[in-house]
Amino acid sequence: MRYWNSALPHDVAEAEVTYALVPASWGRGHATEGAAAALAFGFLDGGLSEVVGVAREANLASLRVMEKLGMSFVGTRFCYGAELVEYELTAAARGSGAVAAPL
Numbered sequence: 001m002r003y004w005n006s007a008l009p010h011d012v013a014e015a016e017v018t019y020a021l022v023p024a025s026w027g028r029g030h031a032t033e034g035a036a037a038a039l040a041f042g043f044l045d046g047g048l049s050e051v052v053g054v055a056r057e058a059n060l061a062s063l064r065v066m067e068k069l070g071m072s073f074v075g076t077r078f079c080y081g082a083e084l085v086e087y088e089l090t091a092a093a094r095g096s097g098a099v100a101a102p103l
Contacts, residue, residue, distance in 0.1 A: 014050075015046075015050070015051045016052050016053060016054070017053045017066075017069070018053070019035050031065045032065050035069055043094055048091065049090065050088055050091065051071075051089050053088070053089075054085065056085070057076075066087040070093060071087035071088060072087060073085070073086075073087055074086040074087060
């Protein structure tokens with residue numbers, strides 16, 4: 001797989017940032033803040049080279065979170081039983097200042 005990273009467990013081929021919030025928490029920046037902290041940990045402490053994120057095309061809020069995190073659009077892929085939009089962030093892009101530090 002193209003996301004293979006030796007820092008991951010042997011049976012895991014890619015690292016994915018995921019977030020799910022109850023509706024009362026939507027629009028408050030919690031997804032962005034939590035995902036930024038997870039990305040910082042993954043890249044700085046976990047030694048990851050890249051992380052992916054997926055969302056339904058109609059989920060504009062999740063797409064916006066990935067964009068605010070500095071993730072780049074890759075295309076679409078079939079996973080979790082649906083055709084989803086895929087974004088990725090590499091350690092090199094994050095290191096270039098493409099992503100703000102966690103809040």
